[in-house]
Structures are given as C-alpha cells and as structure tokens.
Amino acid sequence: MADQHDHLHAMRHSSAHILATAIQHLWPEAKFGVGPVVEHGFYYDIDLGETKLSEDDFARLEAEMKSIIDADQPFERLEEPIDEAITWAQDAHQPYKEELLNDLKRAGTTVANDLSADELGSIATGDAAVESVSFYRNGDFTDLCRGPHLESTGKVGAFKLMRVSGAYWRGSEKNAQMQRVYGVAFTTPKELRQHLDMLEEAKKRDHRKLGQELDLFVFSDMVGSGLPIFTPRGTVLRDELARFSNELRERYDFQKVWSPHITKKELYEASGHWAKFGDELFLVKSQETSDELVMKPMNCPHHTRIYAAQARSYRDLPLRYLETATIYRDEKTGELGGLNRVRAVTQDDSHVFCRQDQIETEINSLLACANELYGTVGMKLRVRLSYRDDTDAYLGDPALWVSAQEQLKSAVVANGLDYFEETGEAAFYGPKIDFMASDALGREHQVATVQLDFVQPERFELQYTAEDGSLQQPVMVHCALLGSVERFLSVYIEHTAGKFPVWVAPEQVRFITVNQEDNTVEFAEKLRQQAKVLGLRVLVDNSNESVGKKIRAAEVAKVPYTVVLGEKEMSGGEVIPRIRKDLEVQPETASRTIDEFLQTVAHEAKSRVSKTSL
Secondary structure, three states, X not given: OHHHHHHHHHHHHHHHHHHHHHHHHHOXXXXXXXXXXXXXXXXXXXXXXXXXXXXXXXXXXXXHHHHHHHOOOEOEEEEEEHHHHHHHHHHOOOHHHHHHHHHHHHOOOOOOOOOOHHHHHOOOOOOOOOOEEEEEEEOOEEEEOOOOOOOEHHHOOXXXXXXXXXXXXXXXXXXXXXXXXXXXXXXXXXXXXXXXXXXXXXXXXXXXXXXXXXXOEEOOOOOOOOOOEEOHHHHHHHHHHHHHHHHHHHOOOOEEOOOOOEEEHHHHHHHOHHHHHHHHOOEEEOOOOOOEEEEOOOOHHHHHHHHHOOOOXXXXXOEEEEEEEEEEOOOOHHHOEOOOEOOEEEEEEEEEEEOHHHHHHHHHHHXXXXXXXXXXXOOEEEEEEEEOOOOOOOOOOHHHHHHHHHHHHHHHHHOOOOEEEEEOXXXXXXXXXXXXXXXXXXXXEEEEEEEEEOHHHHHOOOOEEOOOXXXXXXXXXXXXXXXXXXXXXXXXXXXXXXXXXXXXOOOOEEEEEOOOOHHHHHHHHHHHHHXXXXXXXXXXXXXXXXXXXHHHHHHHOOOOEEEEEOHHHHHHOEXXXXXXXXXOOOOOOOOEEHHHHHHHHXXXXXXOOOOOOO
C-alpha cells in the first residue's frame, strides 16, 4: 500500500513538472512559484504578467503536456551549490525561485518544489545555511525540486486540468498574486473517469445549491459574509441533529449549562487563547464601561468559571457540562464558503472535569457517543490521533503531553477503532482524537473531536480536594460530536443529497388534496392536527394545481412520505402513501389505516431509522 501511495505521489509530482514545462513552451516569459501534490492531483503557481489564463486555454495546454509525455523525457536529478543555484535563477529570470534560494542560503531547511503554504511561510527557520540544493530536469525544463519523480514523463498516467484561480505568493496578501492551475492525475483512464464522475455527482449534491433548492438557509449582504441565516426548514435540521447529540451525552450524565456571547478579553488572556488566536477574535466596545470585550470564540474558558465557582472534592468528579452555543471567529473573507467556513459557528460543545484515574472511562463514553451518532447518520468513521510536534506552538509540560497521547491511543485501541497517527495536528493545549467521516462519495471530513487538556486547569488554577486531603488539579476533556453544526450540515446535506431520513427531515409527511372542496381541505387539516399531536412535521398542499404537479413538487422537496387525499381516502379511512425511493424496503406499499400510517411514521422518527417499516 505504501509503495502504491509513493508511486501515485511521484506521478502527480511529475505531472506538475510536465504542466510547468508546457506552460514554459507556450508562454516563455512565465515566472514559476511552486507546484505541489494535493489530494487527487497537483497544481502549479505561475506569474504570466498581464496574460490571464482561463479554462479556454486548457485544451492547448493539455495537448502540449501530452506531447511532452509522448516524448518520454527522463527526469534527471542534479545538485548545485547554493550560490550557483541563485545564479541559475537570476539567469533564468525566475525571481520567485531566487527568493526561495536566498532564504535557504540564510537559514537551514530543505526546499522542495512541493512545499506547502505553511512550509513556505517558515522556510527561513533553521540553524545553519544550506550549502547545496537539488534540481530536476526533463527535456528543456529545469526546476528547483527535491523530488521524487517517475523515471520519465512517459510513465505518467491519466490527467486532466480542472481550473485556474488566484493565489498569493507564499500565501500572503502582501505578496504578488499569481495564477494557480489545478489538475487531477490517476494511474489509469478508468480511475480518472470515476473521479470525474464523482465530481459531477458532487456538483449535484453541493450543499449551497441544495440549501437554496430545499429552502434551508440564506446569506444576506446586509447581515454579512460568513453569517448564515437558517429558515424554518433548515432550523429543523439544526435542532434535530443537536438534540440527538445532546441526548447521547445526557445518557452519561452531562448537564446543560449556558454562557454569554460576549466576554472580557482577560478570560482569553488567562486561558492562552488570546496569545494564539487574538487576531481571529471580534472586538466589542462598551458605551458604559472601559471593559475590553470580545465575541465568544470558544466555550471552554467559561466552563472553567463554573467549576471554579465553588470548592470541589474528589467525590464530586467527574463534572460534565454540555452547551450547544454559537461562537464567533473573524475568518478571512476569502476563506469563507457556504457552510464549510463561517464566522458564526455553533458547537455542540462539552467539557468533563475529572481525576486522572477517570480519563479512560470518560473517553470510552464519548467514543461510544460518536460511534452511535455517525452510525445513525450513515457515515463510516476512522480516527486520527493528533499529536504535538517539537515546535514551541504548544503549552504545558511535555511529559504530560506524552502521558496524554498514550492514554488517548490506549482508549482508541481498546475500542477497536480504525486509526492513524499524525504529528503537528494537536490543539495548543493538548492532543486530540479527531473523527474522520466518509460521505456517500467517499470523501473524508473531520467531524467529531475528543481532546485532553492539562493546560487550562493549570492556567486557571483549578483544584479539587483528594481523598488524602491534598489539593490536586483536575483533567479537562473537551468533546464536540458534530463539531461545527454548520460545517457538519454542509457535509451531511451532500452526503444525503438532501434526502434526509424521516427523523431529521424538515417535512416528514405531505398531504395532497385532489380538489379544493371544503370537506377535502377540512379532512386534510384534521389529519395534519392528528399528526402534529404525534410530533410529526406535516404540510398540506391544497393549492389549485393538478395532483401530478403537487406530487412532483413533493418529490422535488424530497419529502419522505406523500399521501393523496380524495373521496376514497375520506370514506375508507385508509391511505396508500408514496414513499421516497431511498427509504423503500419493498417496491410496493399496501394500504394502511390512517392511524396505522401516522403511528408508524412517528415510531420511525423516534427510533431514528434510515429505512421505512411500511
């Protein structure tokens, strides 16, 4: 498996060089930035001056790339002293490469043509100057690069250029804006076709498109970017998902709490969040006091204030607090998009204050909650164990970090979870268990998280009286099952393609009248009230349209059950519900008494099943 991954990485890296070679052939004046491998493919950042690329140029670019592949040019690795490399960049009129090389000359680190934006931002962080660097050459194109590559251009598989966008050099708005050309690459044409088919399906499932079509949420320029407003139908989704998340934790004695949306700045100075994320916070000015206030960016420091409000004994622990609340972060405008990245983030947040000997039990409970939630919504989970790296970006005693990381791994292994480990992904105050959920298209998303925190209890001087009378520091366990409700909804809407199961569907049943006669409308309204008593969400369509158009409207709205009401249903007291195809267990539905039908749907909603029992 590792060999296959390495081959795919080298192939996509080689494809980036082939793209750059083709660009140089077609636009000899091109200035090159970096061209890394990304998920499913590659990109290359280029500066073409006043020339602007568009997808109209892709056919010509792809043709040139194919000619380079057909030429089967070898990839040759070269190594040059740093000063000669700088001279090369100057002679080749490649100022961006020259900048990277000068940074390398000043500070010791390894450069690659496929450095990430973060690595580029910290390229000049080392202890000793670099003496030499590597290049790769294919045909008449040479590039600063550490590799690896395939043996030759002819070994590259199937590729396709996808889009072009703007990108600031080294990720900074202060630098020049370049053009970023993206492509995808796979070993075989079949794999490429499958990926392109998946992308087409993803367009149909785009949560922004479905959010508008299904009337779930809106954005308004008068409200502001990154601040979604949820309609009645969208609010049902939010509430039902958050209710399920809360119910799962309430089984384990989590108690609901509430904290205000604005807070004095000093709370986050004490927690350490201000030093790390101060530029991401919304500042609030009081007209009455001189207090420096901020919009709440997270809930955990507030929950420490509840804990600290009274003396605690070892007998009181664990204390479990739960708060589903909206927090606010001043995200960059260019990074906002649909519900994926917003400025008003609702978290189904919870915090446990416990003794060290209680950590394993608490983590096991939260893992059980996450497994049940994602099993119910039909998403396969695996776990990322997120550890600290060797930088100074983290707070707390390194020895405590080692202990915490070992305990998290032990819990994951004991629960038999599929996991992988990743260094550098921890929160600044502790290691994490990050749940990665796969959607219906096979895409993976980070969702739930469980985090250990030894830092905030220490910074806030939290204590409890141990059995021997000594004062001890509790451990804090953070958990959000959905994570960000908004971001989870963006994933879930696309996972289901808007075909929500009965329990979470904004509209569970639609009654359609065959006419607008008073007795028919009254009968439909009577059934709506009956359903409402059972807790069902029902709409009556008695509009002056044909029955066929009404049924089609219900299908477009992806309503789970549609029932046509006419003289036969009124006189016989039985209905034959139309069931949304994805809910069906069998293709034909028998007639049911109205009471039986409504009771069954109510049971399905309460049981949170994904298929009908009709």
